[in-house]
Amino acid sequence: MTNTQPAEHLLSVENLTVGYGERIIQHNINFTVKKGSIFALMGGSGCGKSTLLKSMIGLLPPKAGDFLVKGENYWKSSKQHRIDIGRNFGVLFQSAALWSSMTVGENIALPLQLFTDLSSSMIQRLVELKLGLVGMSHAINLYPSELSGGMKKRCGLARALALDPEILFFDEPSAGLDPITSKRLDDLIVNLRDGLGTTIVIVSHELPSLFAIADDGVFLDAETKTPIAYGSPKELRDHPPCELVNDFMHRQIFEHPK
Numbered sequence: 001m002t003n004t005q006p007a008e009h010l011l012s013v014e015n016l017t018v019g020y021g022e023r024i025i026q027h028n029i030n031f032t033v034k035k036g037s038i039f040a041l042m043g044g045s046g047c048g049k050s051t052l053l054k055s056m057i058g059l060l061p062p063k064a065g066d067f068l069v070k071g072e073n074y075w076k077s078s079k080q081h082r083i084d085i086g087r088n089f090g091v092l093f094q095s096a097a098l099w100s101s102m103t104v105g106e107n108i109a110l111p112l113q114l115f116t117d118l119s120s121s122m123i124q125r126l127v128e129l130k131l132g133l134v135g136m137s138h139a140i141n142l143y144p145s146e147l148s149g150g151m152k153k154r155c156g157l158a159r160a161l162a163l164d165p166e167i168l169f170f171d172e173p174s175a176g177l178d179p180i181t182s183k184r185l186d187d188l189i190v191n192l193r194d195g196l197g198t199t200i201v202i203v204s205h206e207l208p209s210l211f212a213i214a215d216d217g218v219f220l221d222a223e224t225k226t227p228i229a230y231g232s233p234k235e236l237r238d239h240p241p242c243e244l245v246n247d248f249m250h251r252q253i254f255e256h257p258k
């Protein structure tokens with residue numbers, strides 16, 4: 001299924017409603033993500049950022065609306081075709097989600113073994129290359145339990161990059177990291193956009209990080225269960241369209257009018 005969206009719009013979310021069972025978490029979500037940009041999903045705790053992300057990475061079918069990936073209607077495609085589209089996705093979860101019984105190198109090799117016909121020597125070279133990209137070559141034979149939080153995140157990123165995805169999804173990549181490590185991860189994310197042209201969708205609470213890296217975004221409101229602002233985090237900080245967004249972007253406490 002195709003759509004006539006402009007080519008630079010790699011992802012389009014159209015009138016999407018997401019939720020669990022009978023419960024609607026967000027509705028009327030509309031935005032596009034440009035190729036080679038960093039797009040932020042913003043909003044207070046519990047507004048539905050991770051839920052929306054889950055509907056974008058294939059974990060949670062939306063209740064209504066469409067999600068287009070390069071013009072293809074993801075959720076209206078067959079399961080097999082969704083898997084094919086998903087080959088273009090790399091995902092880094094908050095926990096980094098590395099398999100604890102495997103070394104870092106084995107963790108990164110796994111998607112290559114599962115989804116490609118590459119020889120084991122080629123896989124080994126790619127594992128070294130991806131680890132080099134995130135500055136973790138030295139960790140190839142270590143187990144996740146031997147790594148710090150920041151190291152785990154970088155190794156998780158190397159695994160997310162294993163299949164050269166065009167689109168990367170990050171759920172709270174800097175959670176639990178100190179400011180310096182978090183800044184390094186930001187630099188790495190920006191390098192992926194600028195060096196490889198990767199398109200990135202990110203959920204984060206780290207405002208300094210969002211101001212530094214995100215080109216565009218959407219702000220979800222828990223109370224009305226719908227997006228209330230669109231734009232880059234910097235734009236929303238400097239020109240907030242409403243009090244709630246202003247308070248969030250300036251770390252103030254907002255109370256919904258009764």
Ligand SMILES: Nc1ncnc2c1ncn2[C@@H]1O[C@H](COP(=O)(O)OP(=O)(O)OP(=O)(O)O)[C@@H](O)[C@H]1O
Pocket residue numbers: 020025043044045046047048049050051052
């Ligand atoms: N598996 C689930 N089943 C039912 N409800 C869920 C499930 N996961 C999350 N929720 C609910 O959906 C709402 C949105 O949660 P979600 O994790 O998407 O918010 P969030 O904006 O990512 O929050 P945070 O910033 O705190 O991580 C919350 O009320 C949460 O309790």
